[in-house]
Amino acid sequence: MVRYIGKRVGYMLITLFIIATFSFFLMKMLPGSPLNAEDKLSEEQRAIVLEKYGLNDPVPVQYVNYISGLVQGDLGISFAFSNTPVTDILMDRVGPSAQLGAQALVLGTILGVILGLVAAISHNGFLDYTSTIIAVLGTSIPNFVFAGILQYVFASELEWFPVALWGSFEHSILPTIALMIFPMATAARFVRTEMVEVLGSNFITTARAKGVSEPGIVFKHGLRNALIPLVTVIGPLAVSLMTGSMVIEEIFAIPGIGEQFVNSVMVNDYPTIMGTTLMFAFLFILIILITDLLYGLIDPRIRISGGDR
Amino acid sequence: MDNNQTNNIPKELLVPMKPKEDTSEKISAPSRTFLQNARRAFLKNKLALFSVVALVIIIIMSAIGPSMNEYGQDEQDLTRAKMPARVPVLENISWLGFNGTLSDTFEGQTVEQATNNAYARYDNQEDFIEIEVLNGSEGSAEVKATYNIYDAKDMEDQYFWLGTDTLGRDQWTRLWLGTRVSLLIAFIAAFISLAIGVAYGGIAGFYGGKVDNVMMRILEVLVGIPNLVIILLMMLFLKPGITSIVIALTITGWTGMARIVRGEILKLKSQEYVLAARTLGQSNWKVITKHLLPNISGIIIINTMFNIPDAIFFEAFLSFIGLGITPPDASLGTLINNGFDNLLLYPYMLWFPAILISLIMIAFNLIGDGLRDAFDPKMHK
Numbered sequence: 118m119v120r121y122i123g124k125r126v127g128y129m130l131i132t133l134f135i136i137a138t139f140s141f142f143l144m145k146m147l148p149g150s151p152l153n154a155e156d157k158l159s160e161e162q163r164a165i166v167l168e169k170y171g172l173n174d175p176v177p178v179q180y181v182n183y184i185s186g187l188v189q190g191d192l193g194i195s196f197a198f199s200n201t202p203v204t205d206i207l208m209d210r211v212g213p214s215a216q217l218g219a220q221a222l223v224l225g226t227i228l229g230v231i232l233g234l235v236a237a238i239s240h241n242g243f244l245d246y247t248s249t250i251i252a253v254l255g256t257s258i259p260n261f262v263f264a265g266i267l268q269y270v271f272a273s274e275l276e277w278f279p280v281a282l283w284g285s286f287e288h289s290i291l292p293t294i295a296l297m298i299f300p301m302a303t304a305a306r307f308v309r310t311e312m313v314e315v316l317g318s319n320f321i322t323t324a325r326a327k328g329v330s331e332p333g334i335v336f337k338h339g340l341r342n343a344l345i346p347l348v349t350v351i352g353p354l355a356v357s358l359m360t361g362s363m364v365i366e367e368i369f370a371i372p373g374i375g376e377q378f379v380n381s382v383m384v385n386d387y388p389t390i391m392g393t394t395l396m397f398a399f400l401f402i403l404i405i406l407i408t409d410l411l412y413g414l415i416d417p418r419i420r421i422s423g424g425d426r
Numbered sequence: 427m428d429n430n431q432t433n434n435i436p437k438e439l440l441v442p443m444k445p446k447e448d449t450s451e452k453i454s455a456p457s458r459t460f461l462q463n464a465r466r467a468f469l470k471n472k473l474a475l476f477s478v479v480a481l482v483i484i485i486i487m488s489a490i491g492p493s494m495n496e497y498g499q500d501e502q503d504l505t506r507a508k509m510p511a512r513v514p515v516l517e518n519i520s521w522l523g524f525n526g527t528l529s530d531t532f533e534g535q536t537v538e539q540a541t542n543n544a545y546a547r548y549d550n551q552e553d554f555i556e557i558e559v560l561n562g563s564e565g566s567a568e569v570k571a572t573y574n575i576y577d578a579k580d581m582e583d584q585y586f587w588l589g590t591d592t593l594g595r596d597q598w599t600r601l602w603l604g605t606r607v608s609l610l611i612a613f614i615a616a617f618i619s620l621a622i623g624v625a626y627g628g629i630a631g632f633y634g635g636k637v638d639n640v641m642m643r644i645l646e647v648l649v650g651i652p653n654l655v656i657i658l659l660m661m662l663f664l665k666p667g668i669t670s671i672v673i674a675l676t677i678t679g680w681t682g683m684a685r686i687v688r689g690e691i692l693k694l695k696s697q698e699y700v701l702a703a704r705t706l707g708q709s710n711w712k713v714i715t716k717h718l719l720p721n722i723s724g725i726i727i728i729n730t731m732f733n734i735p736d737a738i739f740f741e742a743f744l745s746f747i748g749l750g751i752t753p754p755d756a757s758l759g760t761l762i763n764n765g766f767d768n769l770l771l772y773p774y775m776l777w778f779p780a781i782l783i784s785l786i787m788i789a790f791n792l793i794g795d796g797l798r799d800a801f802d803p804k805m806h807k
Contacts, residue, residue: 132651143663253795257787259739261746261762262780265769273770280770360654364746368766379747382662390662394655401652 125409129402134184136398140391141183145176192392203392207374213283214366214373217292218358225297226351229304230344236305237312237343238335248305255302260361264295264368283371292369296361300354307350311343345415352408356401464724467800474796477789484786488609491602495587502593509575511589511597511774528772529572531560537567544571588778591764601778604756608783611668611757612737615675620730622676623683624719630684631691632714642688645681653678657740661749671750675737683729690722724801731794735787742783758783 174182186193192203236248271291272280278291315321316339324338363375370376374393381389458466468474510528528548534540541557548555554574561568588597630641657674664670694700695718703713738758744750745759753760758779765776 128646131647135647136651136655140659143659146663253788253791257735257791258784259742259787261742261766262784265762265766265776265780269769269773269776356652356654360743364743367747382748387662390658394658398652398655401655 121413122410125406129406132402133399137184137187137395138180140395141180144387144391145179187395192395193388195386195389203389206377206389207392207396210372210374210377212373213371214362214375217289217296217365217371217373218355218362220289220293221296221358221361222300222351222355224293225300226304226347226354228297229301230308230340230347232301232305233308234312234335234340236309237316237339240313240316245309248309252302252306252309255298256306258298260295260299261364261368263298264292264365267291267295268368282369283373288369288371292365292371295368296358296365299357299361303350303354304347307347308343311346312339315339315342345412348408348412348415352405355404355408359397359400464800468796471796471799473792477792477796480785481789481793484605484782484789485609488602488606491605492599495585495596495598497596497599502595509590510772511587511778512585527572527574529570531568531570534567534569537569540567540569541571544569547571548573548575589772589774591775592768597761597775597778600756600761601782604758604761604779605782605786607668607751607755607757608738608741608759609786611671611675611741612734615672615679615737616730616733618672618676619679619683619733620726623680624687624726626680627684627687627689628691628714628718631688632695632710632718634692634695638688645684648678649681649685651678657744658749661744666750666752668751671741671744674744675740679733679737683726683733686725686729687722690725691718694718694721724797728794728798728801731790731797735790735794738783738786738790758786 183193190204192207195201195203195206232248232251236245239245268280268291271277279288282288316335321334321338324334329338359375362373363378365371366373366375367379374396378390378393381393512525530544530547532540532543532547534543537559544555544557548571556572556574558570558572559567560570588601590596591600626641626645630638630645656678660674660677661670664673700713700717703717708716741750741757742759742762745757746763748763751757751760761779762776762783765773765779768775
């Protein structure tokens with residue numbers, strides 16, 4: 118297990134290093150500098166500012182400074198907000214994004230498991246087809262379309278929920294629903310397939326022959342075994358939520374990281390874009406790592422074979 | 427006694443049994459090749475067939491749709507901005523929403539106040555606004571106003587089938603042009619990913635050993651980088667447009683295919699028929715193209731069918747957050763983005779592109795599911 122963790126963490130560090138290097142040289146090649154945003158500067162002032170931000174150093178020195186800054190959590194200075202470090206901007210906006218993402222992931226997975234379970238129990242019945250249709254629609258229709266429908270029907274026409282912005286719990290209901298449909302549909306499909314397979318296996322027949330009650334078979338013997346592989350999907354699902362959150366936050370005007378990213382794209386605020394991208398990359402990789410390790414813990418076969426994924 | 431009785435049977439009753447033809451080994455069903463089986467299974471899948479038909483119609487429309495009316499892609503005319511959808515014949519069926527009117531409910535203290543609110547909202551064209559009182563009580567009056575904008579603008583003879591956008595451009599034309607761009611990007615990106623993925627995975631799997639080891643370690647690091655991050659970085663660096671979206675999508679798109687192809691080749695290359703081909707002196711190239719690739723074509727096709735909707739989604743996503751297609755060109759993503767800006771007042775600008783992109787995504791996913799079942803030998807009966 119220790120060797121397995123070491124291998125995974127090693128890959129994670131290499132990947133992060135590559136992303137950081139890639140984004141640094143990309144940033145050097147992009148047009149614009151922090152000074153373009155300032156009004157007319159005299160030559161002396163210019164030199165002072167360049168010196169202050171270390172832009173006079175040769176590129177390799179800048180690179181080393183950049184990487185060591187990253188390690189300490191310093192993502193640079195924003196072009197758009199005068200003299201504000203990108204880290205501060207992002208820290209201010211972590212809250213709404215984290216709340217939205219957590220709500221969507223937890224609710225979506227739970228509902229998805231229920232949906233998949235119901236479908237598997239009534240295999241090829243009416244409920245099965247209903248939940249399959251929901252799953253196909255949920256995985257196919259883009260989340261911004263869902264967001265549009267929800268916003269128009271429930272906020273604009275029926276006026277049950279606020280149209281946009283962030284504040285009370287009510288504000289978070291519509292965006293959470295829009296964001297959770299994809300994980301819900303994916304989990305439902307996955308749990309259904311697994312559950313049908315598990316329920317057809319020999320040890321379920323044995324349990325039935327021994328006289329275990331039907332709920333006992335479904336929950337104790339069936340669901341437990343069907344849920345183990347679900348851990349592998351939760352990682353990619355959490356990652357897909359981050360992609361989704363950019364759009365959803367923009368649509369519902371939620372002051373989160375995704376909305377900041379889209380706004381930074383509009384005004385070409387490169388340091389903020391890069392900082393957000395790096396932060397996304399770090400979170401992505403961390404989530405995948407955690408779910409991989411979790412899977413190794415739950416399923417001993419992975420540990421022994423050294424995780425051949 | 428017993429013995430006696432058997433001996434008493436007359437000889438002529440003992441007729442030798444006629445040997446029946448041995449049927450236990452006979453094949454009763456007609457023998458079909460794997461592809462024939464797959465085709466039969468696919469044709470039985472009604473949903474998948476329906477999706478194919480729908481998709482073909484959408485593709486044909488994206489080719490001929492823009493030239494079906496006289497309006498161009500970038501014909502801006504502010505006098506005809508934000509016209510609602512109006513279609514001949516269908517305009518007589520009011521609930522379809524193709525009758526070229528805008529309508530909404532307005533509230534006020536009194537009926538008069540609510541009516542005035544409606545007039546203020548609809549350009550004060552009182553002659554062309556029909557007012558229907560929903561709730562006449564004092565304090566919370568509510569009226570439903572229907573604004574006949576085509577009459578008000580003196581355009582009774584014009585038909586914008588799906589309405590116009592904020593700059594007066596015809597939505598029908600832009601919708602199909604946008605579909606064309608979205609589909610083009612998705613197809614090109616999926617096929618480039620396919621080519622790179624099959625080549626990379628094929629080489630790694632076929633040669634094995636050190637080559638495989640090195641190629642797979644590189645791939646493992648690449649897979650670790652989230653595709654969203656690479657796509658976003660590439661889009662910042664490249665000039666926005668079709669080519670850069672295709673490049674950004676293919677840079678990350680091929681890795682899944684490469685992994686699958688490598689796994690399959692690794693499994694197949696130790697089979698007897700490959701050994702036979704080699705013994706007969708076939709070159710490596712021939713073995714790969716004639717013996718290995720046809721046998722994994724099913725998996726490659728399925729994977730591509732799922733890559734295409736992914737590419738459509740990412741293109742729409744990039745255009746939506748402002749990193750994709752730039753005006754005046756349209757794609758489904760930019761149209762949806764414009765639709766959101768006007769959602770509360772002119773919802774039709776969002777619905778048409780949103781419905782179309784959903785249809786395309788559902789169709790591709792259903793076809794992919796159908797193909798996966800069709801290529802699964804367990805499903806062949």
